Amino acid sequence: MVSSGRLCLLLLVVFLLGLHHSTGFWIVNVVFPPNAKSRIPSNSTPPLIIVPGKLGNRLEAKIDKPTLVHWMCYKRTDHWFPLWIDLNMFMPIGVDCWIDNIRLVYNRTTRQSSNSPGVQVRVPGFGQTYSIEFLDYNKLAGYFYTMVQHLVNIGYIRNETVRGAPYDWRLAPNENADYLTKLRDLVEEMYEKYQHPVYLLGHSMGSHYVLYFLNHQPQAWKDKYIRGFISLAAPWGGAVKVLRVMASGENDGIQVVSNIKIREEQRMTTTNPWMLPFEEVWPKDHVFISTPTFNYTNQDYKRFFSDISFEDGWDKWEDTKNLTGDLHPPGVEVWCMYGVGLPTPVTYIYNEEFPNVDPVDFVYADGDNTVDSHSMSLCKRWAGQQEKPVHVTEFRGLPHLDIVFNEKVLNQIQHILEGKSDAPEEIDVRNGTNL
Numbered sequence: 331m332v333s334s335g336r337l338c339l340l341l342l343v344v345f346l347l348g349l350h351h352s353t354g355f356w357i358v359n360v361v362f363p364p365n366a367k368s369r370i371p372s373n374s375t376p377p378l379i380i381v382p383g384k385l386g387n388r389l390e391a392k393i394d395k396p397t398l399v400h401w402m403c404y405k406r407t408d409h410w411f412p413l414w415i416d417l418n419m420f421m422p423i424g425v426d427c428w429i430d431n432i433r434l435v436y437n438r439t440t441r442q443s444s445n446s447p448g449v450q451v452r453v454p455g456f457g458q459t460y461s462i463e464f465l466d467y468n469k470l471a472g473y474f475y476t477m478v479q480h481l482v483n484i485g486y487i488r489n490e491t492v493r494g495a496p497y498d499w500r501l502a503p504n505e506n507a508d509y510l511t512k513l514r515d516l517v518e519e520m521y522e523k524y525q526h527p528v529y530l531l532g533h534s535m536g537s538h539y540v541l542y543f544l545n546h547q548p549q550a551w552k553d554k555y556i557r558g559f560i561s562l563a564a565p566w567g568g569a570v571k572v573l574r575v576m577a578s579g580e581n582d583g584i585q586v587v588s589n590i591k592i593r594e595e596q597r598m599t600t601t602n603p604w605m606l607p608f609e610e611v612w613p614k615d616h617v618f619i620s621t622p623t624f625n626y627t628n629q630d631y632k633r634f635f636s637d638i639s640f641e642d643g644w645d646k647w648e649d650t651k652n653l654t655g656d657l658h659p660p661g662v663e664v665w666c667m668y669g670v671g672l673p674t675p676v677t678y679i680y681n682e683e684f685p686n687v688d689p690v691d692f693v694y695a696d697g698d699n700t701v702d703s704h705s706m707s708l709c710k711r712w713a714g715q716q717e718k719p720v721h722v723t724e725f726r727g728l729p730h731l732d733i734v735f736n737e738k739v740l741n742q743i744q745h746i747l748e749g750k751s752d753a754p755e756e757i758d759v760r761n762g763t764n765l
């Protein structure tokens with residue numbers, strides 16, 4: 331006899347192993363996380379707060395729903411249960427229940443998002459690290475685990491000198507005001523407790539959250555409380571991939587969930603329109619999506635949303651495009667790191683069945699296989715725009731998600747936290763011991 335919990339776990343493991351050679355979903359990294367090697371402990375452990383990327387921390391839900399999408403879905407629970415990552419999303423009917431629980435409802439009049447009717451969602455573990463280290467309770471889906479363990483090896487203490495600032499990543503900062511207040515309080519608390527200004531570290535969309543946060547604090551506050559901002563793989567000019575995700579979906583290699591199915595969930599979140607390629611950054615004639623009937627540039631977003639039957643997307647984009655769209659400098663010392671040297675789609679080509687099929691072809695540019703390097707390199711412009719130094723390091727051959735656990739990146743982060751500001755312009759990760 332196998333208990334159903336065990337069975338789910340077993341199925342998950344089978345799926346994950348099956349995926350190992352597919353197109354790099356980050357969960358994969360997770361099954362065999364590389365071990366951080368123990369280093370000589372040091373006393374210099376300035377406080378660090380990690381802001382994860384989209385999908386990068388756990389969410390929990392409690393439900394008492396008026397209607398069900400399928401009779402097999404739960405209608406009511408007395409306890410908080412995992413919503414992300416929820417093992418049900420890997421099951422044929424479970425995925426429908428899951429989407430109906432995690433989706434947001436957007437009201438075009440109030441321009442506000444709310445949870446699916448009868449669903450409460452909370453973010454566990456603010457100020458601790460477990461919610462960003464592993465995304466599931468069985469500790470299969472590791473994310474920041476390797477980095478945090480590396481930091482612990484050099485003298486950091488979990489939940490003390492290194493902490494996570496998880497958030498509801500379905501929402502953009504304009505709908506997450508409470509989070510930004512909590513983040514400010516956490517910075518001040520750690521500053522007082524450890525008597526040292528705090529480092530903020532963001533990954534991917536988390537870096538946009540950090541930028542938005544810093545742009546909304548007075549310079550005097552930043553000078554006092556913030557030692558620096560370490561940004562990993564931030565799509566500063568937006569990400570072309572977001573257009574594909576909204577048009578036809580992207581399961582990131584989870585073969586059991588079809589792209590078109592996962593699209594339902596992906597369209598519900600506000601953060602996807604926020605990360606559309608920013609208007610000023612791309613040439614007006616660059617085609618992001620090419621179909622037999624139309625070529626879509628950044629001048630055609632209204633038509634794009636209309637053609638993919640996702641009109642709310644246009645409103646959500648209008649609500650969020652100015653949040654970090656002007657890339658106002660953060661006003662603190664910055665270490666901007668990202669991967670380069672990997673082919674990354676910058677144009678998706680569809681056949682006449684657009685948007686209900688996967689793209690049939692791609693045009694590539696340089697990047698980290700998820701975001702192009704032009705977008706990620708835009709942090710370079712801050713060098714001339716703020717007094718505090720801006721250091722940019724490109725990691726040749728480093729994929730988007732690997733940046734949170736690659737050993738050369740972790741060594742560079744350690745170097746920064748030990749107070750050594752200098753950063754090389756390029757580090758090649760293709761040679762050496764890591765994978």
Ligand SMILES: *[C@@H]1O[C@H](CO)[C@@H](O)[C@H](O)[C@H]1NC(C)=O
Binds near residue numbers: 438
């Ligand atoms: C949107 O919000 C307005 C104002 O609160 C409300 O009157 C309207 O019913 C809402 N629309 C939907 C579809 O819920």
Ligand SMILES: *[C@@H]1O[C@H](CO)[C@@H](O)[C@H](O)[C@H]1NC(C)=O
Binds near residue numbers: 458460487488489
């Ligand atoms: C950090 O906090 C979590 C949740 O309270 C706890 O499970 C974990 O043991 C703590 N870690 C340490 C090292 O204290």
Ligand SMILES: *[C@@H]1O[C@H](CO)[C@@H](O)[C@H](O)[C@H]1NC(C)=O
Binds near residue numbers: 621622623625
């Ligand atoms: C889209 O652009 C491609 C490449 O420039 C061109 O060959 C094609 O004719 C264009 N399609 C439309 C519908 O304008």
Ligand SMILES: *[C@@H]1O[C@H](CO)[C@@H](O)[C@H](O)[C@H]1NC(C)=O
Binds near residue numbers: 648649652
């Ligand atoms: C966004 O910024 C543009 C250009 O600075 C401005 O014209 C527009 O009114 C702003 N939109 C919102 C919603 O703030």
Ligand SMILES: *[C@@H]1O[C@H](CO)[C@@H](O)[C@H](O)[C@H]1NC(C)=O
Binds near residue numbers: 758761
């Ligand atoms: C290792 O580095 C050298 C020079 O830095 C480069 O020529 C070579 O292609 C790299 N090897 C691999 C496997 O990428």
